[in-house]
Amino acid sequence: MTAPNVLVLRSPGANCDVESAYAFELAGAKTESIHIRRLLENPSLVDDFQILCLPGGFSYGDDVSAGRVLGNEVRLHLADACNRFKEAGKLVLGICNGFQVLMKTGLLDVDDDQGPLATLTLNDSGHFEARWVRMAVEPGECVFLQGLSDIELPVAHAEGKFVARDQAVFDQLASAGRLVLRYTAADGSSPAGYPANPNGAMGDVAGVCDSTGRVFGLMPHPERFVEHTQHPRWTRGGIDGGVGLKVFENAVGYFR
C-alpha cells in the first residue's frame, strides 16, 4: 500500500497542526490540514483518509473545560463519520488538546451508561506547566507505541490530570491494557511523584488507547521530539534522533 493520508484537524485555537503534520510527513505519510468547519459541512471528507490526527492547542480557548467545545461538535455532528472511520480499521491519534477532545467524543471507549469513566482535569499545581517527562510504555494492542518501552517527551498543559471515576474503573482500564503510557521518575522507577508526574494523574497515566488499540490519546507531545536538537540535553551528547518520531512511523507503518 502507498503512503497513508492523514487528516490533521484544524479548529479555532488548534496550534500544533503544523508540526504534527510535519512529523507525519517525516514518517512518510501524506497530510492535509482541514478546518472543523469544512468537516461539519461535509462529514464524508474523512472517508478519504486513513489516519485522523487531533493536534494540540487550545480548541475554542479550552473555554468551559479543555477540549469540551470541540469534543461536543465531534460527538454531536460527526459521530457517524467517525464511527465509520473507526470501524474501517483506521487510526485516530489525539495529542494533548487532541487527547482532551478525544476523551469527550466517545471514540476512546471511555463512557458507559452512567456517563464518562474518566476525565482529564486541572493539574494539581492549578496552572499550565511545560517540562520534559519520562514515561514507561506498555504498548499492548496500541498501534502507535509498538516497539517502545520507555520514552522522553515534553508536556505542556494545564488540564492533563487523568482521573478515573473510581478505583474499580481504573483497575478495569488497567487490566484491559488501555493505560499504555505512564509517567515515571527520571530513573525510570514508579511511582513518579511531582514533577515527574507533572499533573497529579491517577496511576501516573499519560496516555490511553481504546479497546482496539487503534485510537490513542496522550498528553505529551511526540511531534516535538522528531529530531535530536529538540531534546533538552542534546548539547550534552548521547541523543540520537527523535524518539517521538516512532509514534508517527508506527502509524504510517500500519498501512504498509
Added chain:
Amino acid sequence: MLWEVDIHPAASQADRAAERLIASARAAGYSENLQAATARSFLVQGEHLGEAELQRICDQLLCDRVVEQAVFAPVGDDRLVATPERLTGDATLVQVLPKPGVMDPVALSAETAIADLGVERPLVRTLNKYWLTGVDAATAQSISDRLLANDAIEQAVLGPLSVDHLDAGGAYEFKLQHVQISGLDDAALMRLSKEGQLYLQLAEMQTIQRYFADLGREPTDIELETLAQTWSEHCSHKTLAGRIAYRDENGERTFDNMLKETIFAATLALRERWGDDDWCVSIFKDNAGIVRFDDEDNIAFKVETHNHPSALEPYGGANTGLGGVIRDTLGTGLGAKPVCSTDVFCFAPPTADAADLPPGVLHPRRVMQGVVEGVRDYGNRMGIPTVNGAVYFDERYLGNPLVYCGNAGIIPRDKSFKEPLPGDLAVAIGGRTGRDGIHGATFSSAELTSESEDLSGGAVQIGNAIEEKRVLDVLLQARDRGLYTAVTDCGAGGFSSAVGEMGEEIGAEVWLEKAPLKYDGLSYTEIWISEAQERMVFSVPEEKLEEFQSLCGSEGVEAIVIGRYTPTGNLLLKYGDEVVGELPMSLLHDGRPPVVRQASYTPAPIEPLNPPDKADYTDDLLKILGSLNVASKEWVIRQYDHEVQGGSVVKPLVGVKSDGPGDAAVVRPKLASRRGMVISCGMNPRYGDLDTGRMAASAIDEAVRNCVAVGADPTRIAVLDNFCWGDCEKPETLGSLVRAAITCHDLSLELETPFVSGKDSLNNEFSYESDGQKQTIAIPPSLLISAMGQVADVESCVTMDLKQAGNALYLIGDTRDELGGSHFALVNNLTGGAAPNVNGLAARETFLAMHRAISGGLVRSCHDLSEGGLAAAAAEMAFAGELGAQIDLSSVPFAGPGDTVATRLFSETNTRFLCEVAPENEAAFTVALGGRAAKVGVVTEDPKLTIESPGGAVVSAPLDQLKAAWKSPLAW
C-alpha cells in the same frame, strides 16, 4: 429565564481553588481560621429555558461529572447561596463578576456551545463564588478587595446576586457633538485637555484652536479625539522624535529629531557601510523591524510595553500587551508569521509589606502573579512559544511595574512591504468593537495616580486569544493568496490610528455605522477610538473583496468593509449620511507644533567603592545567587509553553535537570531548515543610577554577548530599544535618556549591530498623597535591549552547563574594577563605584573570535558573565551541569587599578565569557581567541565550586547549597 449554574468539586475531589485562596490569604496576613469553598459559575439566559435543558447543558457541557458536581437554579434561589456542605460554620459569600462590557471569552464560547446543543440565542456570563468562614464580613470584604476582585474590570458582590437579565447596551440615538474651543484661554484649554482625557499639551491645544478658528467653526468631538490619538505620545513619540536641546559634560547639542539623529542614524550609516552586503530590510518604519534570514525569508522583531494598563489590572494588561505585540508581527509588511515571544518584567520586590503600600497600589506579588498569568494565557493559547525573558526588581517599580512584550516572526521576502492603493476598501476583521479600551493611547501619556483606577477603568481590557488565533490563521492564507495590498493592527487609538496610518499618503473615508459592535449604544466617536482587542484593518482591492470575505467567513472571522482609501488627502468620517469629522491627513501627521524640550545630564561624580576585604566570599556568592534579580525564574518559565511549533533548540532552562539559566533561546523558524533564530536581552537599571550611558552600553553588550554565547553570528545580530523612563518634561530625566540614546548610537556603530525597531514609554511616575503632601515615585531609567541573532546551523549551538570533568575553563576578556551598581554592592549595601563600560571596537573583535571558536566546535559550554561576575557564572555552570569547578583567581587577567579578590570575583565588567574546552581543543581554542583567553580552572567530578586565591580558597561551597540558594527565593 435567567439561570445560574454553580460547578463545585465532586465529593471525592479537593477544592484546589479554595486551598490556593487560603494559602495566599495567609501569606497576606489574614487569619489562620479562614476556611473557604469555591465554585465557578455561569449565568445562563434564554427564552423558554427549562430545567431539563439546563440539566442537559450541565451534563454535556458545563460540568465534568467525574470530578465535578453542578448545582443549578433560577437566579435568586436559596440553593445558590447556601454554604456548601464541605464547609462548616457561617459563611460570607463573595461573588466576583466581570463588569458589563468587559471581555468574557469563556462566556462567548459557552454561548456558542449551548447554541450547538439546540438552545436559541443563549446569553452567558461567568462568575466566581467564594464562601468564606472564620472571618467577619469586614475581613471578607477586605479579602475580596485585595485578593479576589480587581475593581478595574470586576465587581464583587457580598451576598446574593440581584441581576435579572444579561443583555448589555441600549439603543444609540445619533447626535452630532461639537466641542467649544474658540475663545478658551490657556487655562481653559488645558482643562479641556485633561478633563476630556485628551492629554495634549498647551501648544498643541493652541494649534488646534487656531486651525478651527481659521475654518470658522468648532471641532466635533470626533475630530478632537482623532487629533489627540494621533498626536499622543504613544502613537507619535513626540518627545523622543522631537526637538531637544541637550547639555552634558561634553557640551551642548541640539536635535531636530533626537531618535532619528542618534539611533536611526547609526543604522543608516551601517547600511551604507555594508553596501551590497546590507542585511537590513525594513527599519523603523513598519510595525516591526525586518532583516534578512535566508534566500526565501526575512525575520521581523518588535518589543512593546504595556505598563500603565498592567499597573491597574496586571492580568488584562499583560494579556493584551502580548496580544498587541503579536498583532504588530501580523501587521508587519503583508503579515509575518509569529514564531516566538519574549517577555521582560520589572516589579517591586514581592516581599513588600502590604501595610506599607501607598493608596491605589496593588501588592507587587499580586502584580507579578497577574502579569505572568496574563502572558501565559495569551501566548500559550496563540501557540507561540515564549522562549526568552527576564524579571528585574526594584522598589521604584511599586506604582509602575513594567511589562515588555516582544514577538518575532518570519515573512517571505516578497511579502515584506505593503502599500495601500487609492480606491482600496478598508476592511476590519476579528473582534467586534465595544466600549473597552477607550482612551488607552492618550491615557498612556498620563502620570498614574492613586485615582487612576477610577478614572481610566475603560482603558483596561481582557484579551480573547482565540479570536486573535483565528485572525492569524486567515491572515496568513489571505496573504499567500494575494488578497490585500496592506494590513495593520488596531492598537492604541483603534480604528483612528489604523485607518489614519494606512491612509496617510492617500486619504480615507470611513463609514462608522458599518463597524460590527459587541452591543448597541456606542456613539460614532466611541466606535472610532475604541481599542477593543483582536482587530486588524486591511486594504483590499474591490475585485478581491469577495474571496477575502469568503476566506474569513470559512474560519468564523467577521470581515466588514468600513471605508475606502480615497485619494483626497483628507480623512472623512461619516455615520450614515452625516459627516461627523473631516481633517486633512497633513494636519494629523505633520501638523503638530514643534516644541523644543530642554535636556541636561550631569554624570554623578564617581565616589570610591571600597569592597570589604574578607578571607571568604562564599556567603557573598550565596546572597548574590539568592537575590531576586539573579535567582531562578523557573516558576515563571514553566508556565509558558516554550516548545510549541516544534522549533525549540536551546530552551530557556538548560542542563542535566533542565533548571540552569540559559543565556539565549534558539529556535528554528522553519522545521525543514537547520538555520536558527537566537533571542536574548540585556538590561540593568542599577547601572543607570550611576550613568545612563554606561547602563545603555552594558545592556547592548549583554544582549549581544548572550546571543554570541549560544552560538549566534555577531555579524547578524539586530537589536531593539525600549526606553521606559519617568517624566521627560523634567530636563534631567530627559537628559538621562538622551545620554543613553547617544551611547546606543555610538556603540551600534562600533559593534556593527544595527537597531531595527524600538518603542518608548515615558511618564512612568506614580503620585499619591501622604500627610497632605504629593509624593512621587519615578521608575529608574530602564532601557531594555532585545537582540535577535542568527546561527547558520543550530547543530553548532552550545549551552552553559558544564559537560565533562577534566575539561579546562577559560575566561575571555579582561576584568576591571567595575563594582558600581553590581550585585556585590547590592548584597553588601555598598554605594559608589564605576558602572561597567564597554570598549565597542574591542568587544566586536572578542565577539567575532568567540564565534570562530564556537562555530568551529571548540567549546563544550559557554556562559556570559553578568550580575555577580565570575563567581556567579562559575556557580551557575557547575550546578547546571552537576559537575564541580576549581578556579584559580590569580590567573584572571585584570586591567587597571582596584585589583582585589572581591573585584576579581564579582566585578561586572562587560564582554566576558567563561568557556569549557576539552583538552584536545585547547590549542585550537587559544588560537581562535587570539590571546583573549586565559585558562583559569578545570571541571571536576567533585560536586563543589572552589575558587582559590594565593592565600587559600576564597569561595568553597557544595553545588547543592549554591543551587538551593539560587532556586529558593521565587520557588512559588
